Amino acid sequence: MFFKIACQSLRARKGSVLISVFAITVSMMVIIGVEHISKQAKNSFASSVSGIDLIVGARTSQLNLLLYSVFRIGSPTNNMSWQSYQNIEQNKAVAWTIPLSLGDSHQGYRVLGTNQNYFVHFRYRDNQALAFAEGREFQGTYEIVLGASVAKKLNYQLQQSIIIAHGIGKTSFHQHDRFPFRVVGILEPTGTPIDETIHTSLKGIEAIHSSASKSANSLFNGGNFEPSAITAVLVGLKSRMQVFGMQRQINTNRSEPLLAILPGVALAELWQALAILEKSLRLISIVVVVSATLGLSAMLLSSIDQRKEEIKLLRMVGASPFFICSLIELEAVLITLISALLAIFGVYFSLFGAQQYILSAYGVIIDNNIFTYELVAIFIGILLLTIFAALPATINTFRKVKFT
């Protein structure tokens, strides 16, 4: 009966109840969305660098090197010499290296020049290696391997020939129609920027850059090809203990100004740089929630005046003041529960829709599984806030009820 009265009474006041539900739903969506996306972005970034001990590139800022080498954000300012790369590779502390050569694009997707080590040693998320959905690694100069979303978005199949341009950006003036590349492999989705990348060999990159006057064949058929420079190198060490020693060694290298960074430390610096943004977003979403519950509070309080007779009647048939106050609290809680359900589904489905877009636009994978402890905490927080928001109405009622 208690529950029935609450539901019917809410139904009878559809208009104002719906507006409150709407306000609280929107505010909850904001807070859930902000919390979820910021957490997921961190996870996604961390998962992209999970197996890398050091990233080495030409001297620049720690953040810049991290962003362009792993996340394909921004562009490299300088290259590092092939000689320096070889020195690192031959260092006895080094287990493996992955050379990276960036700077070109195809249809807006970055082209990455690397070698077979990439497929062997690169790890993402919890120590997962790259896997092929179709095909194999590149071997010849004009072979490419596509990231999952590239293949999907551009609808490329194995064996398809594509043209790769020099430079970054969707339209490029130097399109080398002469050198068609062939798709030999397509990777499984990883939820990292790899999905948005086109991979080829370092030779392939050199082929894109070589001037038209040179005969490509004469250049690349030779056995010991060496590129002059690469953009950066990802380094795995035999023992993590050596990471600081190795970092110091590279950073103090006198033959070329290089920078070696620990991806975890660089990420921490990134989060620190973004902390103020994150905090203000959180503050804004809390303010939005609080103002929505204040609205609920006002709505409930004004409804009490209209419900004087109803309350008097309930008292007369034997309802205790406690019953009536609980009824008002229950109505508030029901409004919040409905809003919470709507908000959770709302966020869930909008993430479901936006996932692909966020991945292709920012290279960040956002899981639409929002059912985490944070969600429970937010939910309980808002529920408590609601109970407080209903207090003015409840106290007012209680006082009225005492002196009919």
Next chain:
Amino acid sequence: MSIHLKNLEFCYPKNPCGATLKIDSWSVHEGEKRFIWGDSGTGKSTLLNLIAGLLTPTVGEVIVDNQPLYSMTSTQRDKFRASNIGYIFQRFNLINYLSVIDNIKLAAYFSKSKKLDDTLEKRIEDLLERLNISPFLWQQPVEKLSVGQQQRIAIARAFINQPRLLIADEPTSSLDKNAADKFIKLLFALCQTFQSTLLFVSHDEQLKMHFDSAQSLSSFNQVQG
């Protein structure tokens, strides 16, 4: 059900006019049909609220059915009211977003026989039939009913727990003379059936002709409005 008031005094908190009621001794016998008239604002409703246990006297005793209401806890009073007292107001007798049936069930819900037993449905139906409410209306929200229909449903609600005391606070004020007479007849018949004592209040002195005993509030209240 008998009622006794002893050395009672009541004032609303922060009321600048002082006490609303001051009654030395006043009683209603078991089974009586008592009519009280008085001008508007003289404290009739206040008196009824004290008897129903919705208000507690500032000083003095209220004894209903030989039980001292003033020494009960408020929960006990609520329970006592729900189980023993039926109440009819001039207006707003029903919760208008609930159906006819639910309004009546609500009154049963708070009473001693809280279990919504199977006899309840039957009792509700009997009452509604006796009060001439067509079954088509039973599941309707009460806001869709006429004032007269609502007033009859209020009677059904007031009698559902077979109350030993029925309190009517100007129930006929919104009805014309003819309807008012019918209403009072109906009330009497039901009081007869359920053996209820009736306490009927109005500002309309004319109605006193229907009752065994009638008095004006000013005849026993020492505070004169």
